[in-house]
Amino acid sequence: MPHSRRHFIGSAAAAAAGVSSFAQTAKPKSANDTIQIALIGAGGMGTADAQSSLAVGGTKIVAVADIYDGRIARAKERWGNDLFASRDYREVLARKDVDAVIIGTPDHWHQKISIDAMDAGKDVYCEKPMVQKVEQGKAVIEAQARNKRIFQVGSQRVSSIIYQKAKDLIKAGTIGEVNLIEAWWDRNSAIGAWQYSIPPDASPENIDWDKFIGSAPKHPFEPIRLFRWRNYKDYGTGVCGDLFVHLFSGMHHILETNGPNRIFSTGGLRFWNDGRDVPDIMVGLYDYPATAKHPAFNLSLRVNFVSGNGGSSGFRFVGSEGIIMVDDAVTVMRAPREVDPGTTIGTFSEKIREEVTRQHRAKYPVVRPNADSMRAREEDKYMPPPGYNDHLDHHRNFIEAIRSRKPVIEDATFGLRAAGPAVLSNVSYDQKKTIEWDPQTMTVKG
Ligand SMILES: NC(=O)c1ccc[n+]([C@@H]2O[C@H](COP(=O)([O-])OP(=O)(O)OC[C@H]3O[C@@H](n4cnc5c(N)ncnc54)[C@H](O)[C@@H]3O)[C@@H](O)[C@H]2O)c1
Secondary structure, three states, X not given: OOOHHHHHHHHHHHHHOOOOOOOOOOOOOOOOOOEEEEEEOOOHHHHHHXXXXXXXXXXXXXXXXXXXXXXXXXXXXXXXXOOEEEOOHHHHHOOOOOOEXXXXXXXXXXXXXXXXXXXXXXXXXXXXXXXXXXHHHHHHHHHHHHHOOOEEEEOHHHHXXXXXXXXXXXXXXXXXXXXXXXXXXXXXXXXXXXXXXXXXXXXXXXXXXXXXXXXXXXXXXXXXXXXXXHHOOOOOXXXXXXXXXXXXXXXXXXXXXXXXXXXXXXXXXXXXXXXXXXXXXXXEEXXXXXXXXXXXXXXXXXXXXXXXXXXXXXXXXXXXXXXXXXXXXXXXXXXXXXXXXXXXXXXXXXXXXXXXXXXXXXXXXXXXXXXXXXXXXXXXXEOOXXXXXXXXXXXXXXXXXXXXXXXXXXXXXXXXXXXXXXXXXXXXXXXXXXXEEEOOOOEEEO
């Protein structure tokens, strides 16, 4: 168990759940057994998850639950008419032929369906953010421990060889000690800003509206709230839960860190005035305390849906001896050693200027540059092979864990340590204050 988070699960969370050990004791599946999977929430990402699980091999999609009949029809087009289908996910969980479920619903359903699924004896792949509200997280950890289920959160970056490369390089001291991380995700298009299509047939006849609303505040039938659920606090988690969470997951994996202890964010709704009640620009600032694995550092995150540049996403890990950029590759830029640091003597008297200059030149004689004094820029770029797909690797990790009963890479504790600061960024924004968070115990302080 390489990560301290696993140690935590093995002790505190298991104790809290009243179980004596976190061993995954369910019967392992043999290499020849087909893993039978049900998809709950057959929209964009759930479908992509199901496809990646199928691409791993030795898997079959046997059931689907969705509250919009059109999505069920599409699922049958893809995976066959013999697929068991229901508007009620509990009917899927009751089926003995389902080994595992993929949860691709809007965020406000993640916690409930995850716990129900594990209590029903299913292994779970739950999309990020693991929970919509921070206080929902511990119950998922406890359900995982109580039921000894495989539970993988769907932030696929933690399975990426790109992030593994960055992790290896930083661990090897390539850029010295990391002091500052800047990460951003700018998406400057209508679809990037969640203006998804609304099917013209959407009606109370083919949508189970009450099952969509669930525990969210009651609201009359209004299809935009379902098909663009991210735009509403009642169902989604804004840009923080949607996108910051990926940045937290990736970065936590690279640095083997549990998270920040201070969280502050601000932002606003600047451009997409389409009825949404969440910001389209957010910036977050986070203090990470020193641990045995890393010194203290600061993190800044930004999501910007506004400016018309097409968009980009990446990280800059700023170390004492260089910088690592992580996007669809890993680029290492080593800081050049300063030859002559220069002086700042313009405001001193002539006598002092002469004295400082004399001392300085004794240490750094004037060298006239020539072609030989030019140096190649120290920069290495590591590219993944063409067509590399971290999402497939993330599902491979999940399916292999179902077979072996060994821990996944992104369990519920890791999931809460990423979702916690992400959704608390919404709290900071709403309450206009800094939030104190204990990343070890995953509790809000004060
Ligand atoms: N890992 C990633 O890169 C990534 C990318 C996109 C989305 N996501 C996550 O995936 C989840 C789904 O996002 P999406 O873009 O696919 O949304 P979507 O709207 O395309 O799909 C959600 C589906 O859930 C269905 N649904 C709603 N309530 C339900 C219920 N109670 N029971 C069963 N089905 C229900 C909807 O009808 C819809 O088909 C979100 O949590 C999102 O954050 C992750």
